[in-house]
Every structure is written in C-alpha cells, then in structure tokens.
Amino acid sequence: PFDHIKETYIDPLADFFQRYGTTALVILLLVGTYRISDILMGVIANLFYLDVGFTKAQIATYTKFWGLWATLGGGFVGGILSVRYGVLRILFAGAFLAAATNLLFAYVAGKGPDEMLLLMVIIADNGSAGIAAAAFVAYLSSLTSVSFTAIQYAIFSSIMTLFPKILAGYSGSMVDSVGYPKFFIGTAIIGIPVLFLILWIHRLQTNATNKYDS
Secondary structure (H helix, E strand, O other), rough: OOOHHHHHHHHHHHHHHHHHHOHHHHHHHHHHHOHHHHHHHHHHHHHHHHHHHOHHHHHHHHHHHHHHHHHHHHHHHHHHHHHHHHHHHHHHEEEEHHHHHHHHHHHHHHHHHOOOHHHHHHHHHHHHHHHHHHHHHHHHHHHHHHHHHHHHHHHHHHHHHHHHHHHHOOOOHHHHOOHHHHHHHHHHHHHHHHHHHHHHHHHHHHHHHHHHHO
C-alpha cells in the first residue's frame, strides 16, 4: 500500500517541487484558485435565470446552444492566442475576462428578463470561459513532467476544483444574504488576487531565467 501511495502521490509531487522549488507553492495556489470566479457564479446561474424571470425553454436555448458555441469559439481563440502570445499572458487575460463578465450578471439582475441581453451576456461569459479554459489546460500541461504526466495532471485538476467547490457550497446562502447583484460583484472581486498570482509567477520565472542565463 505504501509503495502504491508513494508512486501515485509522493513521487509526482516530489518531482514537481524539485523542478519548481519554492515557486511550486505559488503555482499550486494559482491552480487552486484560477477558476474560483467561474465556479462560484456557475453553481447559481440556472437558479438566477429562473428568479430573474426567464423560462426554462429560453434558458436551455441560450445556455445550451449559444453558450456551447461561445465556449468552443473561446477555446479555439484561447488556444491560438496562447501559442502566439504565450500561455501566461492569455492565462491573465482569461482570468480577467472571467471575473469581469460576472459583472454583467449583476447588470442583468437589475434589468429583468431581457432575452437579447441574456444572449449577449451568455456569449461574453462563455466565450471568456473558453479562452480561460484553453490557456489553463495549456498551463497545467506545461507543469507536468514526462515521467508523471497523467498523475500530475490529475492532481492539478483535483486541486483546481477543490477550494472553489467548497466555497461554492455557500453560494445560496451568500445570495440570500446580499442579493444577486452584490453576489456577482463579489465573485468578480474574488478573482482579482488570481491576476496578482499570475504576475507573481511571471516575475519569479523571469528572474529564474535571467539568473540561469547569467
């Protein structure tokens, strides 16, 4: 049993920390919080649409059809931009857009069941989520080593959703306490530290590269 635990968890993590040193802690913090704005908003979205006054048919049309295409389009754009401009830059852009588009839902909450507004907001939100997801997958892939690719990616994926989903469990209580507009504004604000983490990692990696070159 210990050998299995060692091969499954200890060795992949030891390899990761050996390659990244103290920067590994910052990277894991980023992995664990990158999707926090999306997940917090996402768990309450369908209930929000109903409370605003949209029908289930409208919600299905705009979220399942247009939302899906927007996500796919965003993922395609995010992949191309990551190759062209670098993963960390698009990771930053995706995190910014994912948080910023949550503010649009605060606006919807005050406007009522406007179908065209809902369509535009869902396209913007899902498109930005697609960009962020593409950059994040590319980033997680870059963190893995050849020896532990699948295991390390699985560990990163678990860390990615652990804290956001725990916090998301209180979304309903938050909405009951402050209302939808303030809740969505809060989910946007909570995404701001993620931007600073990306900048911090970029700086650490730049310094490490400069030190290595010199």
